[in-house]
Amino acid sequence: MGxxxxxxxxxxxxxxxxxMTSLRVEQGLTLEDVARAMGRSKSYICKMETSExxxxxxxxxxxxxxxxxxxxxxxxxxxxxxxxxxxxxxxPADVPEDPLQNITEDERQELTSYLAFLRxxxxxxxx
Numbered sequence: 001m002g003x004x005x006x007x008x009x010x011x012x013x014x015x016x017x018x019x020m021t022s023l024r025v026e027q028g029l030t031l032e033d034v035a036r037a038m039g040r041s042k043s044y045i046c047k048m049e050t051s052e053x054x055x056x057x058x059x060x061x062x063x064x065x066x067x068x069x070x071x072x073x074x075x076x077x078x079x080x081x082x083x084x085x086x087x088x089x090x091x092p093a094d095v096p097e098d099p100l101q102n103i104t105e106d107e108r109q110e111l112t113s114y115l116a117f118l119r120x121x122x123x124x125x126x127x
Contacts, residue, residue, distance in 0.1 A: 014051045016078050020063060021049045027067045037066035
């Protein structure tokens with residue numbers, strides 16, 4: 001059966017959209033609350049959550065903060081965002097052969113701390 005003329009099928013929400021909706025609801029926020037905090041319309045936020053208008057990094061940052069979370073929270077919980085960031089690299093030449101070659105001692109310590117956090121998280125999730 002074909003689609004009727006003028007009939008628009010609403011796209012299904014992506015994992016990101018579902019996660020955004022869940023986060024907002026868990027925080028006890030309405031679409032209006034988030035829209036007000038972000039300076040956008042309720043309709044705009046709804047479209048982000050249903051994947052009609054995929055958010056960019058600036059909108060995701062605003063959304064996370066409106067939900068009382070840091071942007072890194074979204075990155076850590078939504079694998080698709082990690083993939084999108086990696087695929088934003090346009091050329092293999094943009095990736096250094098050894099990415100740890102030119103990091104500072106502070107960066108090395110930060111990476112070591114993050115690695116310890118990931119290992120702890122992985123261990124806590126194991127049964």
